[in-house]
Amino acid sequence: MTIQWFPGHMAKAKREVEEKLKLADFVMELVDARAPLSAQNPILQDVLQQKPKMIVMMKKDLADDKISAEWLAYFNDQGISAMAINVNDKADIKRVVQKGKELGQAKMDKLKEKGVNPRPVRAMILGIPNVGKSTLINRLANKKIAQIGDKPGVTKKQQWIKVKNDFELLDTPGILWPKFDDELVGYRLAAIGTIKDQLLPLDDVVAFVIRYMQQHYPEQLEERYGIEDESADMWDIFVFIGKQRGALESGGNVNFDKVADLVIRDLRTGKLGDITLETPPDHA
Numbered sequence: 001m002t003i004q005w006f007p008g009h010m011a012k013a014k015r016e017v018e019e020k021l022k023l024a025d026f027v028m029e030l031v032d033a034r035a036p037l038s039a040q041n042p043i044l045q046d047v048l049q050q051k052p053k054m055i056v057m058m059k060k061d062l063a064d065d066k067i068s069a070e071w072l073a074y075f076n077d078q079g080i081s082a083m084a085i086n087v088n089d090k091a092d093i094k095r096v097v098q099k100g101k102e103l104g105q106a107k108m109d110k111l112k113e114k115g116v117n118p119r120p121v122r123a124m125i126l127g128i129p130n131v132g133k134s135t136l137i138n139r140l141a142n143k144k145i146a147q148i149g150d151k152p153g154v155t156k157k158q159q160w161i162k163v164k165n166d167f168e169l170l171d172t173p174g175i176l177w178p179k180f181d182d183e184l185v186g187y188r189l190a191a192i193g194t195i196k197d198q199l200l201p202l203d204d205v206v207a208f209v210i211r212y213m214q215q216h217y218p219e220q221l222e223e224r225y226g227i228e229d230e231s232a233d234m235w236d237i238f239v240f241i242g243k244q245r246g247a248l249e250s251g252g253n254v255n256f257d258k259v260a261d262l263v264i265r266d267l268r269t270g271k272l273g274d275i276t277l278e279t280p281p282d283h284a
C-alpha cells in the first residue's frame with residue numbers, strides 16, 4: 001500500500017514557506033522526538049538550505065532518552081545544530097533562546113561589517129501539524145499570543161514577536177505537510193497524532209505500534225498490558241487487551257475499535273512509557 005499525500009497542500013505550503021523564509025535570518029525546524037526523520041518534509045529541505053537551521057526535537061518527555069541522544073548525534077554529525085526539548089521545561093526554553101541567538105549572531109556580525117545598525121535576529125518556526133509550534137511560540141514570547149484568523153482578501157501584516165531584546169520570531173509558524181510514500185512513515189505520523197486518525201485505519205496503526213513495541217519495548221508492553229510473549233499473534237494481543245481492559249461489545253466479544261482507541265490514547269499520553277518509534281539510519 002502506498003499512501004499519497006495531497007500535492008496541492010504541499011505545493012501551497014512550499015510557496016508560503018519560501019515567501020516567509022525571505023524575512024527570517026534563520027529557521028527553527030520542529031520535529032517530533034518520537035519520529036524525527038519521518039517528521040521532516042523532503043521537498044522542503046532544499047528550500048530550507050537557504051538559511052541557517054536548527055532542529056528542535058519536541059516532546060522529548062514522551063520519547064526514549066537513549067534514542068533521542070542518538071538522534072542528536074545523527075543531526076550533529078551532519079553539521080546541523082539540534083536539541084531535544086520539553087516545551088514545559090523552562091530550562092529547555094532558555095536553551096532554545098540561547099542557541100537561537102548564537103545562530104543569528106553570524107548574520108548580525110555581517111550586518112555590522114557592512115555598517116548597518118544592529119537589529120534583532122529574526123527566526124521562523126516551521127513544523128508538521130501538532131508538533132508544538134504554537135506552544136513553543138507562546139513559551140518563547142512568555143505570553144499568550146492572540147490567534148489572528150486569516151480573512152480572505154485582507155493582506156495580513158507580518159508581526160514580529162519579541163523574545164528577548166535581540167531576538168524576534170515571526171508570529172505565524174510555517175506548516176510543513178509531511179510526505180510519506182513509505183507506509184511506515186505514515187504509521188509513525190498517525191501514531192503520534194500528526195495526521196488525522198481517519199486517514200489510516202486505526203487498528204492498523206495500533207498493530208504497527210504493538211509490533212514495534214514487541215521488538216523494541218517488550219518490557220513496557222508487559223508492564224502496561226501483561227503481555228509476556230514477545231512473539232504473540234496480533235489477533236491474540238487485541239483479544240487479550242480487550243478482555244483485560246473491558247473493551248467489549250454487548251455480547252461479550254472484544255471490540256477491536258475500542259482496543260485500538262485505548263492503546264493509541266495510552267501511547268499519546270505517555271502511559272506506555274517513553275517510546276520512540278524510529279531509530280537513526282546508523283542505529284546499531
Ligand SMILES: Nc1nc2c(ncn2[C@@H]2O[C@H](COP(=O)(O)OP(=O)(O)OP(=O)(O)O)[C@@H](O)[C@H]2O)c(=O)[nH]1
Pocket residue numbers: 058059060061062085086087088127128129130131132133134135136175
Ligand atoms: N508532552 C509534550 N507535549 C507538547 C510539547 N510541545 C507541545 N505539546 C503538545 O502538543 C499539542 C500540539 O501543540 P500545538 O502547539 O498546538 O502544535 P502546533 O504545531 O501549533 O499544531 P497545528 O496548529 O496543528 O499545526 C498540544 O497538546 C501541546 O500541549 C512537549 O514538549 N511535550
